[in-house]
Amino acid sequence: MGLFDSIFGTSTNKSAALAKERLQIIVAHERGSRRGSGPDYLPALKKELLEVVRKYVPVDQSQIKVHLDREGGYEILELNITLPDEEPRSGRN
Amino acid sequence: MATVIVVTSGKGGVGKTTTSASFATGLAQRGHRTVVIDFDVGLRNLDLIMGCERRVVYDFINIINGEANLNQALIRDKRVENLCILPASQTRDKDALTKEGVERVLNDLKQSFDYIVCDSPAGIERGALMALYFADEALVVTNPEVSSVRDSDRILGILASRSRRAEQGEPPVKEHLVLARYAPERADRGDMLSVEDVLEILGIPLLGVIPESQNVLQSSNAGVPVILEDGSDAGAAYSDLVERFLGKNLPHRFITSQKKGFLKRLFGGS
Numbered sequence: 001m002g003l004f005d006s007i008f009g010t011s012t013n014k015s016a017a018l019a020k021e022r023l024q025i026i027v028a029h030e031r032g033s034r035r036g037s038g039p040d041y042l043p044a045l046k047k048e049l050l051e052v053v054r055k056y057v058p059v060d061q062s063q064i065k066v067h068l069d070r071e072g073g074y075e076i077l078e079l080n081i082t083l084p085d086e087e088p089r090s091g092r093n
Numbered sequence: 094m095a096t097v098i099v100v101t102s103g104k105g106g107v108g109k110t111t112t113s114a115s116f117a118t119g120l121a122q123r124g125h126r127t128v129v130i131d132f133d134v135g136l137r138n139l140d141l142i143m144g145c146e147r148r149v150v151y152d153f154i155n156i157i158n159g160e161a162n163l164n165q166a167l168i169r170d171k172r173v174e175n176l177c178i179l180p181a182s183q184t185r186d187k188d189a190l191t192k193e194g195v196e197r198v199l200n201d202l203k204q205s206f207d208y209i210v211c212d213s214p215a216g217i218e219r220g221a222l223m224a225l226y227f228a229d230e231a232l233v234v235t236n237p238e239v240s241s242v243r244d245s246d247r248i249l250g251i252l253a254s255r256s257r258r259a260e261q262g263e264p265p266v267k268e269h270l271v272l273a274r275y276a277p278e279r280a281d282r283g284d285m286l287s288v289e290d291v292l293e294i295l296g297i298p299l300l301g302v303i304p305e306s307q308n309v310l311q312s313s314n315a316g317v318p319v320i321l322e323d324g325s326d327a328g329a330a331y332s333d334l335v336e337r338f339l340g341k342n343l344p345h346r347f348i349t350s351q352k353k354g355f356l357k358r359l360f361g362g363s
Contacts, residue, residue, distance in 0.1 A: 014283035019239050020290045027246045028292055034250050 095203035098210050100230035105215030108273035109237045113212035113319035114142045115174035119335030120174035125207045131181035132224035140180045144316025156180035157194035189217045230267040236274045237286040269300035276305045278350035288348050289297030301334030304347040
């Protein structure tokens with residue numbers, strides 16, 4: 001800070017605003033990935049659900065999406081399975 | 094029923110031990126039976142800050158291993174009644190802190206104390222995890238600086254997922270923000286994160302703002318918790334913090350800058 005600044009109390013240095021903006025982005029990102037990783041049982045749950053579904057419908061690993069969300073005091077377990085077209089099914093039985 | 098409070102931060106050097114020492118001393122000054130435990134195995138420092146380093150005979154690990162009993166290891170503070178210090182071991186490594194061992198010692202301490210203050214080591218390794226695992230409440234010490242705020246957020250995530258309360262589905266650990274080394278005039282100028290900025294990012298209630306102060310270094314030089322230094326602004330801020338923790342509704346001090354006069358600006362002085 002120059003003499004002028006120290007006398008009149010002005011400053012062009014507003015680095016705190018930059019710090020805040022960077023923090024908000026990185027903290028939101030890291031909180032997101034903490035949530036995304038979910039509890040320990042999530043990978044196993046996903047695998048077993050897929051096995052059950054596969055008993056009836058041939059679906060691919062990539063066609064099942066498990067997502068856990070926390071909102072207020074409760075958690076939402078979202079399960080998305082994309083079923084294949086009719087054709088491959090006719091091959092069974 | 095005793096309350097277990099962890100003083101934690103993630104990042105090192107932000108004021109955990111200074112806060113633990115003054116917070117525990119403040120609770121004891123107000124008549125609460127208080128013990129403060131150093132969890133920084135291998136790098137103990139609480140004894141130095143409390144000024145009892147030459148009185149350490151047995152330590153936390155000795156008790157966990159059954160090599161000494163609590164009465165042999167607890168150091169009774171000479172200045173303040175109702176205050177005891179349990180030092181960390183300087184020679185063992187952090188693996189000596191077992192969950193079962195720590196729990197047993199805490200349960201024993203709960204019989205004779207109202208507040209158990211756990212001074213966490215920096216980082217998120219075993220020592221830090223053990224310090225926060227059994228906590229009922231947490232003082233998250235943060236400096237108005239990017240790496241400290243980010244690490245505090247990380248610690249808040251760990252408190253919410255890996256504490257005993259989280260694992261057992263009990264009510265969550267009660268979180269308090271302690272903003273230390275704050276320089277209001279720098280925040281006013283816009284080159285330091287303000288109290289409001291940090292609160293907005295971390296989103297936990299503010300327990301106290303400790304101003305950047307020469308008294309902190311002076312009191313650690315002397316081995317006296319800064320809360321015992323009369324006339325020190327940091328000490329006054331810690332006293333307020335303790336009162337607020339105990340339920341008193343006090344306005345925050347030391348968060349606005351003292352306006353300097355024209356002459357003082359011209360001729361310096363802080």
